[in-house]
Amino acid sequence: MAFSFNFDIPLQTEEETNDKEKKDDNSKDVHLKCSESSETVPTKMKNAIEHEPLLDPLSHIENWVPETITIGALPPLLFLNESVFEKTAPEREDSEEILAKTLTQNSDLITGVYEGGLKIWECTYDLLEYIDDEGETFAGKRVLDLGCGAGLLGILALKRGASKVDFQDYNSTVIEQLTVPNVFLNCEEDDETEEKNGSPPSKRKALNSSQKLLERCGFFSGDWNSFLTLMQNKTSLPKYDIIFTSETIYNTDYYSSLHSVFCGLLAEDGFVYLATKSHYFGVGGGLHLFEKFVEQNNVFLIKYLKDVEQGLKRHVVSLTFKK
Numbered sequence: 625m626a627f628s629f630n631f632d633i634p635l636q637t638e639e640e641t642n643d644k645e646k647k648d649d650n651s652k653d654v655h656l657k658c659s660e661s662s663e664t665v666p667t668k669m670k671n672a673i674e675h676e677p678l679l680d681p682l683s684h685i686e687n688w689v690p691e692t693i694t695i696g697a698l699p700p701l702l703f704l705n706e707s708v709f710e711k712t713a714p715e716r717e718d719s720e721e722i723l724a725k726t727l728t729q730n731s732d733l734i735t736g737v738y739e740g741g742l743k744i745w746e747c748t749y750d751l752l753e754y755i756d757d758e759g760e761t762f763a764g765k766r767v768l769d770l771g772c773g774a775g776l777l778g779i780l781a782l783k784r785g786a787s788k789v790d791f792q793d794y795n796s797t798v799i800e801q802l803t804v805p806n807v808f809l810n811c812e813e814d815d816e817t818e819e820k821n822g823s824p825p826s827k828r829k830a831l832n833s834s835q836k837l838l839e840r841c842g843f844f845s846g847d848w849n850s851f852l853t854l855m856q857n858k859t860s861l862p863k864y865d866i867i868f869t870s871e872t873i874y875n876t877d878y879y880s881s882l883h884s885v886f887c888g889l890l891a892e893d894g895f896v897y898l899a900t901k902s903h904y905f906g907v908g909g910g911l912h913l914f915e916k917f918v919e920q921n922n923v924f925l926i927k928y929l930k931d932v933e934q935g936l937k938r939h940v941v942s943l944t945f946k947k
């Protein structure tokens with residue numbers, strides 16, 4: 625059974641969308657200051673935790689066949705397809721029960737329960753294409769993949785020399801069963817390249833390289849408010865040179881917590897790269913409302929970097945601190 629992309633289906637024309645956005649605009653008070661936290665989060669959200677992955681997280685996924693994404697000159701990126709989760713759902717340990725719930729409700733999104741991380745959303749590809757066009761290297765940068773799902777943006781940064789990449793998703797199941805395995809799948813690829821250039825890696829060597837990889841990565845689940853608190857309680861507050869976030873502004877109730885994470889964790893000269901659809905049908909969020917929210921808070925400057933006109937309009941924008 626295929627997942628249904630509930631709010632992806634373009635049921636309205638672009639003109640109707642603009643009318644609807646204007647209406648939503650009038651009906652929402654999206655005013656909130658940088659340091660304040662969300663007051664309108666709809667349900668009880670999951671508390672943030674840091675995950676400590678096993679050194680061999682791929683051992684339980686032996687029979688899965690990874691897929692590969694190749695975009696322009698970017699290194700090929702491997703990932704586990706969401707259909708694997710559907711097929712193996714009954715046998716998998718899933719304390720959040722998101723696999724069962726998405727299947728029974730036939731939905732990609734259950735607010736406060738499952739926020740869509742098991743599949744790769746199309747704006748991730750837009751952002752990867754933008755990075756390919758710009759030739760960004762990430763050498764020595766600290767990167768956060770916020771709302772990472774499969775984690776392809778963070779994985780690319782890791783492969784391209786980022787000094788540290790933290791991956792955050794709402795669901796612990798996504799982090800443990802998709803993001804972490806994907807990071808290791810791509811790292812194994814790097815080991816194989818090394819192998820071709822020298823002797824095959826011994827078990828000890830492989831474990832060492834896993835250890836080194838894990839030192840460059842952090843994995844977090846839970847909602848953005850408590851994620852920010854968790855980071856702020858660390859002995860040294862991490863500040864990121866780059867925050868990637870793709871398809872995360874569909875729900876206006878989350879705007880204040882998302883904005884607070886940007887405020888609290890972006891380095892002074894850092895960039896947020898945000899990829900999004902113009903409008904999320906059936907959920908109500910979109911770039912117009914988010915832009916308005918950001919403007920009202922008067923902390924960040926938004927710049928349009930890439931527009932995709934085919935089908936439902938999509939965009940890549942950057943946010944930087946106003947000087």
Ligand SMILES: C[S@@+](CC[C@H](N)C(=O)[O-])C[C@H]1O[C@@H](n2cnc3c(N)ncnc32)[C@H](O)[C@@H]1O
Pocket residue numbers: 739740741742743744745746747748770771772773774792793794795846847848849869870871872878881
């Ligand atoms: C639609 S998915 C997009 C996944 C991925 N970035 C992509 O483009 O394929 C939205 C992601 O944002 C995260 N997310 C949404 N709302 C959140 C919230 N309130 N707190 C924490 N994470 C949230 C979820 O974990 C989810 O993975």
